[in-house]
Amino acid sequence: MDRIYLDHNATTPVRPEVRDRMLPFLGELFGNPSSAHSFGQEVKVQFEEARQRIADQLGASPAQIVFTSGGTESDNYAIKGTAFAAGKGHIITAMVEHPAVLQTVSWLAKKGFDASYVQVDSSGVVDPDEVKKALRPDTILVSIMHMNNEVGTIQPVEEIAAITKEAGVYFHTDAVQSFGKLPTKVDDLGVDLLSMAAHKIYGPKGVGALYIRKGTRIDPLIIGGAQEKRRRSGTENVAGIVAFGEAIVQAEAEREQLYSRLTGLRETLVKGLTERIPEVIINGDPSKTFPSTVSASVSHVEGESLLLSLDMEGIAVSTGSACSSGSLEPSHVLVSMGIETVLAQGTLRFSMGRGTTKAQIDHLLEVFPPIVERLRRMSPLSASKAC
Amino acid sequence: MDRIYLDHNATTPVRPEVRDRMLPFLGELFGNPSSAHSFGQEVKVQFEEARQRIADQLGASPAQIVFTSGGTESDNYAIKGTAFAAGKGHIITAMVEHPAVLQTVSWLAKKGFDASYVQVDSSGVVDPDEVKKALRPDTILVSIMHMNNEVGTIQPVEEIAAITKEAGVYFHTDAVQSFGKLPTKVDDLGVDLLSMAAHKIYGPKGVGALYIRKGTRIDPLIIGGAQEKRRRSGTENVAGIVAFGEAIVQAEAEREQLYSRLTGLRETLVKGLTERIPEVIINGDPSKTFPSTVSASVSHVEGESLLLSLDMEGIAVSTGSACSSGSLEPSHVLVSMGIETVLAQGTLRFSMGRGTTKAQIDHLLEVFPPIVERLRRMSPLSASKAC
């Protein structure tokens, strides 16, 4: 069997149609879109078409889309940009956010801003009332993600938006995991700022965008030659941006069909795991979780050793924490959901995508139980038990 | 004749060998280099090889190279990063810098930092003594570019470094235009921070790097998942980074040969322009200017109308200001060199590269004089004269 990729929340392969759209821009369409001559202008046209496509997906105007180098930059731009424009103030976020949000907020906290972190319930969902309670007169921004990357939890963004709107506070959502997978019309969601990335939806790495509602007071993060209407300077990653435009159109076209296919695959996976492996816990509430992601905590064994063992069988998954730090701390997301430390350490994330098949899941379900058994036999935690 | 591209300082075509190196990363090598499984690790190896190549070019260790989304981000990171790590203080830069430096410094000035701008002489060169005079006890950073993008002037970076070193002040140089064109060994230059971009040396747009000398106190600009040893978070633009590594090796291999070829082409171009067009001024001192760039001020006519007229003949050049703002202000670089406003408005930048041939320059020299004549005949400024 070919290698099996079950780490689509980390990144996805570039779709062949998307790649084909990029190639001319690595060839003769090499002009700088800021250039007034024809080499520049012929590029600019296609480049602006990509902006229109992103805007359409959001139900926004192209003038409200700023291209960036990815999801992390978009998050940094949204949060630091509104913070620096305000000068000082209080920011509300949640413990389940991606480090791109959490670490940015904690950097700002070191620079004189204030931060509050709302808790989540055991399925990882933010309670809008908690956001309301955390509001202060000097609150400038609420940042709550749309879809969580580790567990797949979908947050009640619309309800939170109603609260921020009433309070007159900006609302940013990190939609890096949801853009192209769930509807993300900005007026339905009610958000002022929304982060996106191409590489989660079969586009290239190193390109993303930030939606900025008209009138939002925001400082630029990357300053210079005044590209993107002064909001994001630097020669644009034209090939990447055009590819992003293509990726979203393709993703939207198959979105609903993929959703139902993933729902079926999730059922097979969850059923197989719980039936075949003793003491495995599936994290999150499936009714509030996007079906591509299954987070499973396996008692008595550690996640990386599970990951490596699966990798030896040609199956790619991720541990609970998507973080590259090599830190051995258990996932902040799982811990904030109240999962025991040692279980959090033994968590794997299976994230499926458009290339995932039933045969792949079946194969995983063959291979995985003996791996767990072998590692449990090695573990001092399970030694006393007959597992 | 094919279209002629004389705007290499704005951007360059991707070299075919570089493009070929990228393609696998838009195909099956799609893993996230932070992933522990084989999809990630197979990518990481090649990705780190690119870092080694950039480091070799600088005579630095790979641990001192941080990949970014381009020259502008590198400049922002270097300047804001050292400023925020210091918390407060004074920054010295020059009026001839790229907007990525100038606008970043002026943003910091609005946020409570201090800034001084050193003047340049009529050929655009910074006097190191002026830097010395501008130093204050609270100076935290000096940022002076290596090679200017509008005129091609090479700054006395080594001499300035001697001054900053004695004063114990960090020294950043924007080497976006010089990296791969001039020697840039960081220990020879004596700099603490050095900005680079791939797309100026036949690599893709949207990727760059910052050299950070070991021990430099610098805050990250883009914060999150702890990639690049926590110095620059966000999923890496792997294809772009690998391409950057290839681009620098290729650029270095032909660097000296290209330099002498460009020197010959410049001679032809300058001689042709001054002989065939009355009242044209070549800006900068050729002995202190990199030979790819010729900045020519044409009296009584405006730059954009020259640019458009050349574009109609299939020749791509740029006006004095490389800025995309559409601002009608004359180039800050030319003005700071003491060039009259109206002449600055009538300035074209011809920037040559590896694809430039003698035949192209000869063709330009045929086409350009009648264009100037036609526009001068239309101009109210030259109406009184018989030009």
Next chain:
Amino acid sequence: MSMYSEKVMDHFKNPRNVGEIEDADGVGEVGNASCGDIMKIYLKVKDDVIEDVKFQTFGCGSAIATSSMVTEMVMGKTLEEAEAVTNKAVAEALDGLPPTKMHCSNLAADALHDAIKNYREKHNK
């Protein structure tokens, strides 16, 4: 492929009514070199009708095109009709201008109005 419409490029390539009128009845001028555009309009007027109009322009593509367009729009028109021509109308006649050029290089109607004013002052009308 250009940042300008085809009409702008047409007027840029083949500007109408370029030049000076030696014995003009009215001369108008707007802009200055530091802002990048200088436009000069010359008028020949008879019985309140513009019999001839010419322009000279130092400026970018849109400055030249708007100058050319405005002369075409008012040739043979009465002064009153000419006074009703706005910068916006000139831009529209050219199928629009890029946003960054709308405010800066779109001054041809102003130059025209300045020339009419100059004519009226000289001739007490």
Next chain:
Amino acid sequence: MSMYSEKVMDHFKNPRNVGEIEDADGVGEVGNASCGDIMKIYLKVKDDVIEDVKFQTFGCGSAIATSSMVTEMVMGKTLEEAEAVTNKAVAEALDGLPPTKMHCSNLAADALHDAIKNYREKHNK
């Protein structure tokens, strides 16, 4: 392609001396679950020589590999020789570990030393 050396992967795939010694002369343990690694080492000692050694480990790839490696390194050695084995020596014997793993998951020698200490305490040596 792996983040680990071939030797680490070999010990991870085929760990030597896994398990428990029921009547161990010394038992050592380091780590705790919240830091991600727990290692337990069991010793059988005769005449100051390690006759048998086994391990149990909860932890990542390098934790399992270092545990396995340390048992191999000290099997049949005197206690004194075993005490001279450092975490660094274990990592070197595995052709190195990734930087992020050097400090966190490289504790097998500590677990061994803890087991020897336990043996000495129990047997007054």
